[in-house]
Every structure is written in C-alpha cells, then in structure tokens.
Amino acid sequence: MFLKFLFRRLIYVIPMLFITTLIVFSFILLIPGDPVLALLGENATPEKVAQLRQQLGLDQPIIVQYFDWLKNAIQGDLGRSIFTGQFVHEAVFSRLAVTFQLVVVAMIIAVVGGMFFAITSIYFPNSWMDYVARFFGTLGTAIPNFWLAMLLVLLFSLKLDWVPATGFTSIADSPVSFFKGILLPAFSLGMVGIAQITRHLRSSLMETMSADYIRTAYSKGVDRWQAIFKHGLQNAMLPVVTTIGILFGNMLGATVVIETIFAIPGMGQLAVNSILQRDFTMLQGVVLVMIVLVILINFITDIVYAVLDPRIEY
Amino acid sequence: MKRTQLTFITRLLFLLAFTFVIIGCSSNSDEKASTAEKGNDGTKTEEGTPKKGGEAIFAYETDVSNYDPTQGSAGSDHALLWPVYDTLIKFTPELEPEAGLAESWDFLDDKTVELKLREGVTFHDGTPFNAEAVKFNIERANSENSKVTDLKNIDSVEVVDEKTVKLHLSQPDSSILLALSDRGGMMVSPTAVKEKGEDFAQNPVGAGPYKMVKRVPNGEVVFEAYEDYWEEGKPYLDKMTVKIMADENTRINALKSGEVDYADNIKPGNVQQLKNDSNIVLKDKTSVAFRILYLNAEKEPMNNKAVRQALLYGINRDDIIQAINFGSGEPASQPFPSGYWAAGENIKVDYDPEKAKQILKDAGLEDITIKMNHYSTAYEQRIAEAIKSQLAEIGINVDLQAMELQAAVSNYFNEKEVPMFLSSWTGRPDPQITIKNLFASDSFYNAGGHSTDEIEKLISQAAGIYEQEERAKLYGEISQKALLEEAIMIPLFFEPRTSAMNQSIKGFEPNLLGKPILSTVWKEQ
Numbered sequence: 001m002f003l004k005f006l007f008r009r010l011i012y013v014i015p016m017l018f019i020t021t022l023i024v025f026s027f028i029l030l031i032p033g034d035p036v037l038a039l040l041g042e043n044a045t046p047e048k049v050a051q052l053r054q055q056l057g058l059d060q061p062i063i064v065q066y067f068d069w070l071k072n073a074i075q076g077d078l079g080r081s082i083f084t085g086q087f088v089h090e091a092v093f094s095r096l097a098v099t100f101q102l103v104v105v106a107m108i109i110a111v112v113g114g115m116f117f118a119i120t121s122i123y124f125p126n127s128w129m130d131y132v133a134r135f136f137g138t139l140g141t142a143i144p145n146f147w148l149a150m151l152l153v154l155l156f157s158l159k160l161d162w163v164p165a166t167g168f169t170s171i172a173d174s175p176v177s178f179f180k181g182i183l184l185p186a187f188s189l190g191m192v193g194i195a196q197i198t199r200h201l202r203s204s205l206m207e208t209m210s211a212d213y214i215r216t217a218y219s220k221g222v223d224r225w226q227a228i229f230k231h232g233l234q235n236a237m238l239p240v241v242t243t244i245g246i247l248f249g250n251m252l253g254a255t256v257v258i259e260t261i262f263a264i265p266g267m268g269q270l271a272v273n274s275i276l277q278r279d280f281t282m283l284q285g286v287v288l289v290m291i292v293l294v295i296l297i298n299f300i301t302d303i304v305y306a307v308l309d310p311r312i313e314y
Numbered sequence: 315m316k317r318t319q320l321t322f323i324t325r326l327l328f329l330l331a332f333t334f335v336i337i338g339c340s341s342n343s344d345e346k347a348s349t350a351e352k353g354n355d356g357t358k359t360e361e362g363t364p365k366k367g368g369e370a371i372f373a374y375e376t377d378v379s380n381y382d383p384t385q386g387s388a389g390s391d392h393a394l395l396w397p398v399y400d401t402l403i404k405f406t407p408e409l410e411p412e413a414g415l416a417e418s419w420d421f422l423d424d425k426t427v428e429l430k431l432r433e434g435v436t437f438h439d440g441t442p443f444n445a446e447a448v449k450f451n452i453e454r455a456n457s458e459n460s461k462v463t464d465l466k467n468i469d470s471v472e473v474v475d476e477k478t479v480k481l482h483l484s485q486p487d488s489s490i491l492l493a494l495s496d497r498g499g500m501m502v503s504p505t506a507v508k509e510k511g512e513d514f515a516q517n518p519v520g521a522g523p524y525k526m527v528k529r530v531p532n533g534e535v536v537f538e539a540y541e542d543y544w545e546e547g548k549p550y551l552d553k554m555t556v557k558i559m560a561d562e563n564t565r566i567n568a569l570k571s572g573e574v575d576y577a578d579n580i581k582p583g584n585v586q587q588l589k590n591d592s593n594i595v596l597k598d599k600t601s602v603a604f605r606i607l608y609l610n611a612e613k614e615p616m617n618n619k620a621v622r623q624a625l626l627y628g629i630n631r632d633d634i635i636q637a638i639n640f641g642s643g644e645p646a647s648q649p650f651p652s653g654y655w656a657a658g659e660n661i662k663v664d665y666d667p668e669k670a671k672q673i674l675k676d677a678g679l680e681d682i683t684i685k686m687n688h689y690s691t692a693y694e695q696r697i698a699e700a701i702k703s704q705l706a707e708i709g710i711n712v713d714l715q716a717m718e719l720q721a722a723v724s725n726y727f728n729e730k731e732v733p734m735f736l737s738s739w740t741g742r743p744d745p746q747i748t749i750k751n752l753f754a755s756d757s758f759y760n761a762g763g764h765s766t767d768e769i770e771k772l773i774s775q776a777a778g779i780y781e782q783e784e785r786a787k788l789y790g791e792i793s794q795k796a797l798l799e800e801a802i803m804i805p806l807f808f809e810p811r812t813s814a815m816n817q818s819i820k821g822f823e824p825n826l827l828g829k830p831i832l833s834t835v836w837k838e839q
Contacts, residue, residue: 033720037728041387042751042758043461044728083379083386084531085515091531150563157571165567166559166574263373263559263568265533273532273560277379278720 002306009302016295024287025066028280029058035082035278056082069284078285083277088285091270096289099259099266101171102189103251105182109190110247114197114240119228121198122205133198140195145254149188149261156184166263185262189254193247200243205236238309245301249294361820368837369553370819373565373574374830377532377558382515383500384460389740392496392829393578394556397537397549398438399500399520402429402448403491405743407825409602409654411491415443415501415521424486424778431477435544437503438525445473450504452481455497464493464747486778488785489746496743523549523833532558550821550836569594569814575837576815576822578830581693582639588814595819598812601828602654602741602748604646605697607686607804608726611764613733615684620677621710622801626663628670628708629701631807638696639809646805648793649739649748654826655782656745658790663798670708683711687726688736690716697806698736727761735761741827745789749773752803753796760802769796 036052037044053059057068072079078088113136121133157165163184169177208214209232217231255268263269267286274283378394379386386395404414411419416429435443449471455462467487472480483490493499506519518526523545524537537554557574559565565577566584570591580588580596588594607625615621631645650657674682684705688698695716702712715732717725726735739759742748751757754773755765769792776788796802811828818838825831 031721033718033724034728037724038720039387041461042463043387044758081531085380085512086531094530153567158567161571164573165571166564167557167568260561261564263557263561263564265530265558269532273377276719 005306006303009299013295013299017291020291020295021070021288022066024291025069025284026062028283028287029062029065031275031278033278034058035280038278039082073288078288079281081279081282083279083282088282091282092267092285092289095265095267095270097170098168098264099252099255099268101178102168102182102185102255102259102264102266103248105186106190106193106251107244107248109186110193110197111244113190113194114201117194117198118201118205119233121202122209122232123224123228133202137195137198137202140191140193140198143191145188145191146257146261148191149184149258152184152188153261168262168264168266185258185264188261189251189258192250192254196243196247197240201236201240204239205232208232208236211235238305241301241305241308245297248297252290252294362838364550364821364836365839366547366550366836367552368839369555370551370576370835370837371574372554372556372832373559373568373577374556375558375560375562375565375579378535380515381518381526381529383497383502384455384457384462385515386497387461389829393832394535395497395500396522396831397524397554397833398518398522398526399502400435400522401495401499402501403494403499405492405495405825405827407599407823409492409743409826411495414495414499416494419491421780422480424780425483427481427483427490428474429479429481431479432544433477435521436542437501437506437521438519438540439503439506441503441505441519443501443521444476445479447501447504448479449473450507451501452498454502454507462498464489464496464742465498485774487746488777488780489742489744489750492744493747524554534558549833554832554835556832566814569816572816575819576813576832576835578813580812580814582642582809582812583693585642585812586640593816594814595817596812596814597822597824598642598810599824599826599828600644600651600653600808601811601824602649602651602808602826603811603828604649604651604739604741604808605806606646606737606739607701607806608735608737608759608761609801609803610726610730610733610735611762611802613730613762615679615682616733616762618677618679619801620673620679621682621684622804624670624673624708624710625705625804626670626797626801627666627673628705628710629804629806630665630704631663632665633704634697634700635807638693638700639807642810644808646807648790648797649752649805650745650789650793651808651826654745656786656789658786658793661790661793661798667708674709680709681711682709683713684734685713685715685732686734686736687715687717687722687732689722690718694736701736727758730761743827745785746776749776749789749792753792764800764802766795766800769800 036049036056036058040048040052057065076089078092080087081091117133117136121130124130153165156162163180167181169181171178205228209228214227214231217227255266256272259266259268260272267290271283271286274286374393376388376390378391379388383395383399401414402416404412406412415432415435417432418430420428422428429448431445431448437443452465452468452471454460455465456468467483467485467490468481469484470482472482474480481490501521503519506517507514510517523540523543525540526535527538528536535556539549539552543549559568562579562581562584566580566588568574569577585596588596609616609622611617611622635641635643635645644651647663648658648661686698688694698714702714705712722735725731739748739752750773751759753765753769754760755763755770772788772792776785776792779785779788797805811824813822813824813830815822819835820838821834821836823831823834
C-alpha cells in the first residue's frame with residue numbers, strides 16, 4: 001500500500017521536473033543580453049555573431065534547444081561553460097557541497113531556534129519569554145536577510161573579531177574553521193526560518209494543547225512539561241514538517257544573496273555570476289540542480305508527512 | 315487563538331531601533347585611530363628591501379572570463395593573467411614601454427619591428443621560450459578563433475634566429491609595441507596548447523612569475539612561485555591566493571578583519587573610512603580609464619551636431635566629482651589624463667550652460683528628449699541622475715534607463731537601441747588604440763560610426779609616427795576636432811583606481827593603466 005503511494009508520488013514528480021525545467025530554460029534564453037555578444041565583445045561582426053550562434057545552437061527554436069539539452073542532461077552531460085570551457089557538472093557539484101553545508105546548518109539553526117521559542121512561549125504563556133518569542137517570530141520575518149548579514153558582520157567580525165567576515169572552509173577540511181565561518185551566513189539565512197517555525201509551531205501547539213486528549217492527559221496527572229513534549233509536540237510538529245520543506249526552497253534561493261555577501265563559493269554565487277556573464281549553459285546546469293533539489297525535498301516532505309500522520313490515506 | 319499582528323509602522327520602528335543599537339555598538343570603532351596617516355596619501359613610500367617568502371591573499375572583484383589570453387575580452391582579466399603569462403613588452407607605471415620577454419626592440423623601418431628575446435627563459439612546463447614560440451603565439455592571437463584585435467596589423471612573423479624575431483606590419487602601427495604588453499603579448503606554452511587543446515584554459519601554462527595551481531571559478535585562484543623564473547630573486551612571495559569578491563563591502567570587511575591582505579578597487583565613497591584605519595595603507599593613481607557618455611550620432615536627436623555640443627558644455631564635471639566622488643577624480647576634456655605622455659595641451663571644456671543653451675537656440679531646437687542607458691548600480695545611478703538634472707537646466711530632458719551591464723552594453727553597441735549611454739572607457743596600454751577605438755568610423759565603440767575625413771586621416775597619420783612627442787601633438791589635434799568640434803562622445807572624468815592593503819604588504823605599485831600588477835608584491839614578515 002505504502003509502496004503504491006510512493007510510486008504514485010514519483011510518477012507525479014516527472015512531469016513536474018519536465019515543466020519546470022522547460023519554463024526556466026525558456027526564461028534563461030529570454031534574458032536580455034545575448035551570450036554571443038558578451039563573448040565576442042568588440043569583435044561582434046554580424047558574420048561572427050551568426051557563426052558563433054550556430055556553433056552554440058542558439059539559432060534553433062527554443063523548444064529544439066530545450067530537447068537537445070534535455071537529451072544530453074539525461075545522459076549526464078550538462079555541457080561546458082560558454083566562457084571558461086569548464087564542465088558544468090564539475091562546477092555545479094563542487095559548489096553543491098558548499099551550499100548544502102550552508103543550508104543544512106541554517107536549517108538546524110532554524111529548527112532548533114524555532115522550537116525553542118515556540119515551546120518556551122507555550123510553556124510560559126504571557127511571560128516575558130513569551131513576548132520575546134513573539135517578537136522574534138515577527139522580527140525574523142520582517143528583517144531582510146542581507147541587511148541582517150551586514151549588521152552581523154559589523155558587530156561580530158569587525159567590532160568583536162569573534163568570527164571571520166568572509167570565506168568558507170569545508171567541514172571535511174577543518175571542523176573548527178567551518179563552524180566559525182558558517183555561523184554568520186547560516187544565521188542570516190536561518191533567521192526567517194526561526195521566525196516561521198516559531199510562529200507555525202506556536203499556533204499549532206496552542207491548538208493541540210487545548211485539545212481533549214491533552215486535557216485527558218492532565219487529568220491523569222501528567223505534568224505540563226510531559227504534556228507538551230510527550231503528547232503535544234508529536235501532533236503539533238506535523239504542519240512544521242511542511243514549513244521546513246518550503247523553507248528549504250526559500251533558503252536555496254536566498255543563498256544567492258548571502259553567498260555574495262560572505263564570498264562563499266557556492267551555488268548561489270555561481271548562479272549570480274552565470275547570469276551576469278550570460279553563461280547560459282552554466283546557468284541551466286545550476287537551475288536544473290536547484291529544481292531537482294527543491295522537488296526532491298518536497299517529495300521527501302510529503303512522504304515524511306504521510307508516515308507521521310496516520311490520517312493521510314495512501 | 316490570538317495572533318500578534320504588528321503593523322508595518324511598528325516593524326519599521328523595530329528595524330530602526332535595532333539599527334541604532336548596532337550603529338551605537340560600532341561607531342566608537344572609528345575613533346580609535348586617526349593618528350597614523352603615514353602612507354595614506356597615495357605617495358610611494360620607501361618600503362625597504364624586499365623580503366622573499368610568505369604568502370599573501372588578495373581580494374579581487376571579478377574572475378577571469380577565460381584563462382586563455384586569446385579567448386577573453388574583459389579588461390578585468392589582466393590582473394589575474396599577468397602572474398601566469400609574462401608579456402613580450404612590459405610597461406612602466408607611467409605606461410611607457412619597457413623590456414619584458416623581449417629584451418630590446420628596434421624599428422628597422424616604419425613597417426618592421428625587430429625584437430631581441432631574453433635568453434634562458436622557460437615556460438612552466440619546461441618548454442624553452444624562443445623565436446618559434448613568439449611566432450606561434452602571435453599567429454595564434456591573430457587566428458580566426460582569437461578575440462585579440464590589437465595585433466591585426468602584424469602581417470607575418472619572421473624567425474631570424476633562436477633569439478630574434480622580425481614583425482612585418484601590413485601598415486605602420488605605432489601602437490604595436492604596447493599592444494604586446496596586453497593580451498596579444500602574453501606568451502603561452504606552445505607545447506601545452508598542442509597537448510591540451512580545448513582544455514588549455516583549464517590548465518594555463520605561461521612563462522610568468524607564478525604558476526596557477528588551483529582555481530575555483532568565481533571562488534579563488536591559487537598561484538605558486540615559478541622556481542625557474544628568469545628574473546633572479548623574483549617573485550618574492552611563495553604563494554598568492556586571489557579570492558574573488560564581487561561586492562565591495564565584502565572586500566573591505568575581509569581586509570579589515572584580516573582574512574585578506576589586499577583589496578582592489580575601492581570606490582571614493584569608502585576611501586574615507588579606510589583612511590581612518592591605521593593598519594591599512596591606501597595606494598591610488600589616476601588611470602587612463604574614464605567615465606564617458608557614448609553618443610550614437612546616427613540616432614535622433616544625436617544626429618544634430620548642436621545637441622552633441624550642448625551636452626559637451628552642459629555638464630558640470632567638477633560638481634559631479636565633488637558630489638559623487640567626494641572630490642577625487644580629474645575632469646576629462648580629452649581621452650587622456652594630464653601627466654600622461656599622450657595628453658594634448660590646451661584642450662579644455664568648461665562648464666558653460668549659457669553657451670549650451672545658445673547653441674541649441676541657434677540651431678532652433680527646443681524640448682529635446684534623449685533616452686540614456688546606464689548601469690543599475692547605486693553609484694552609476696547617482697551619476698546618471700546628476701547628469702539628468704544638469705541637462706534639465708539647459709532644456710534637455712533625459713530619460714534614464716537602468717540596465718544590468720551585459721544588457722546595457724549590447725542594447726547600445728549591438729542593437730543600437732538608444733542614442734546615449736553612460737558607461738566608461740577602460741583604457742588601453744597605447745593611446746593609438748584608444749583614439750582609434752573611440753573616433754574611427756569603423757570602430758565597434760563608435761556606435762553611430764560618425765567621424766570626419768580629416769579625423770580619419772589624422773588617425774592613420776598618427777599610426778605611422780613612432781616618436782612620442784609628435785604623437786602626443788597629433789592626438790591633441792584629433793581630440794580637438796573629434797571632441798570640441800564634432801563631439802563624437804562626451805568625456806566626463808578620470809577616476810583614481812584605489813587599492814587598500816594592510817601594513818605588511820609592500821612593493822605594490824599602481825599604474826596608469828589602472829589594472830593592478832600583483833606579482834611585484836612582497837610581505838614584511
């Protein structure tokens with residue numbers, strides 16, 4: 001039964017992938033500013049432009065270009081960068097590792113922070129803790145992440161000199177440097193997550209805590225702490241699973257800004273530079289990987305939800 | 315369930331409060347040091363004897379577009395190409411030619427240049443550098459797939475012997491020498507090119523002071539000293555790492571917090587805050603790069619000379635420099651800054667709104683509207699708005715169209731959609747290249763192709779003169795005609811190129827070209 005459900009969801013992923021990549025691919029080709037002109041610079045004679053366009057296959061209709069690209073992509077060939085000649089899959093996967101580390105840490109910060117605030121505010125309703133939690137829940141949503149990032153750098157790097165202002169060390173190379181370097185960018189990235197998880201978890205916990213079964217638990221002599229942790233949280237976490245799934249996609253998008261500010265050589269930075277240079281093949285590779293990731297995460301979210309919530313019919 | 319709904323205003327107040335708290339935390343840091351100002355005036359200080367060894371980390375704005383010198387076309391590439399590729403000719407900080415891989419040069423007649431090559435030079439892969447290698451490189455630079463344009467006048471390369479080559483020109487070309495200090499003169503290893511083919515750019519091999527050992531595109535480039543470099547005792551550093559940081563604030567933060575030793579291209583607005591930091595040394599030099607209004611004389615209303623001339627007198631360059639550049643920069647009336655050998659004398663455009671109005675009135679023009687492209691960065695936006703308001707005073711209405719760099723460039727130069735474009739001329743090592751590119755009718759940069767027979771004649775005349783003073787005189791004449799009479803384009807101002815570095819970095823010398831040469835740097839341990 002569960003397998004069938006899994007299979008059904010998978011079948012649904014394929015057209016999703018197809019449609020999203022087609023849309024994004026078309027958008028990329030419609031960006032004003034032609035890669036051929038960017039490549040040729042002052043040598044852009046009409047003959048040379050036509051010749052290079054043909055060479056890159058840009059003279060074909062979009063749909064033909066798309067299927068050519070798709071055919072190669074399915075075989076694992078994402079082509080070479082128009083500008084540097086580097087293989088796209090190499091560039092993308094080397095950076096994926098970087099962005100992945102960043103997003104995972106940001107997600108941990110978001111989940112831990114969000115749960116902490118939500119639970120304390122429920123445990124101590126209307127206390128100052130509750131107000132702090134609510135304040136954070138609003139503030140995090142309102143603060144633009146790039147602005148927060150700049151303030152954090154100002155305070156923790158330039159003023160206090162606790163952590164570096166830029167750069168990235170892989171966790172495999174040096175866990176200590178990794179941790180120091182990732183703190184600010186991950187926090188800037190995770191702030192919105194803290195806020196959203198706080199708000200969602202807080203409201204769903206409130207609802208849960210007023211449910212009959214919790215009252216029953218109280219009457220059996222369970223204390224407040226146990227009621228929240230043992231009985232409430234399990235059900236209240238369900239909507240948060242969805243929030244986390246959505247957050248992941250948002251964070252992936254936000255890395256574009258955060259990686260630029262902190263000079264982290266990840267996917268976001270690669271995306272920005274590819275757009276600025278009009279390196280279409282590289283950009284298509286980056287976008288493809290991002291789309292696959294987001295769809296994959298959504299897929300996993302659905303599965304997790306189904307496993308956690310017995311009410312969901314397979 | 316009660317939810318806290320905060321109004322927009324309340325959120326804004328929170329934001330403001332938060333900002334003040336943080337600014338309060340950070341403002342006292344500015345007070346800690348305004349004592350040590352030495353070395354911050356941009357003059358060259360005596361830096362002592364160079365020390366060998368150590369490593370330095372540089373923050374640079376843009377990554378190389380392609381590590382094959384014949385395949386890129388961005389002016390920002392040079393700083394990262396030069397460490398790997400030595401050039402046949404080098405230039406002094408004042409842009410005069412000096413010996414590079416060619417020890418000496420001699421003009422046998424106005425169409426033949428003889429180069430004597432340095433002995434005992436090898437490429438990083440051990441391939442000897444000789445006359446054959448020079449022939450290979452120049453022919454490669456002029457081949458079908460190359461993007462190098464400056465060597466087109468070299469008709470053939472004659473190998474006289476192992477250490478001598480003759481360049482035969484199809485027509486006299488006074489820019490040929492300094493063109494060999496640019497992309498066209500960057501020597502790549504013929505062996506590596508033949509072996510690597512399409513992958514050469516991934517594994518660049520030159521004869522420069524540093525070998526490239528690692529590269530993360532748009533991330534970092536790591537160089538190691540080439541132990542068999544021809545110049546005794548150089549390079550000084552064992553290792554150079556260049557980190558690509560596109561954002562200027564990021565570069566400054568990295569420098570201040572010690573993650574990098576050097577940050578390139580600091581804009582005037584940020585120079586002040588760095589001046590107050592006693593650990594940081596600033597070095598700047600006016601460069602041959604300048605802000606420019608490109609005009610397309612084919613398009614309405616630019617096809618009327620009166621409009622172009624009104625623009626020339628209707629812009630107050632001094633005010634723009636004061637307001638937007640905090641006073642740093644030199645107003646431009648010609649394509650070369652004062653103090654450069656190619657600069658013509660007595661060429662001066664003064665701000666004269668009355669004259670501009672009169673020119674328009676005499677031509678019977680009223681209510682002119684011009685559409686102008688400009689880049690969408692905050693700095694460019696400010697310049698564009700200043701120009702708009704100044705031109706409004708002489709009765710010209712400017713429609714601003716902000717665009718991202720690549721889009722703006724192709725929209726103006728290739729698609730020729732708009733009559734005016736606020737951009738910059740990034741400068742070239744030889745003035746002839748600049749003059750030809752800006753004023754010749756068949757040049758890519760002269761989008762409307764407007765010129766006069768007289769100007770064209772002077773340009774080709776200048777190409778055949780190899781004597782600096784005479785050349786300068788001719789360039790002055792050309793500027794006079796092309797700018798003051800025809801107003802083919804509007805020069806605005808020369809900007810200083812400023813680099814910031816910490817106290818331990820020595821030996822960096824800014825040059826007039828405005829492209830940093832990193833390989834001369836050494837570190838005070």
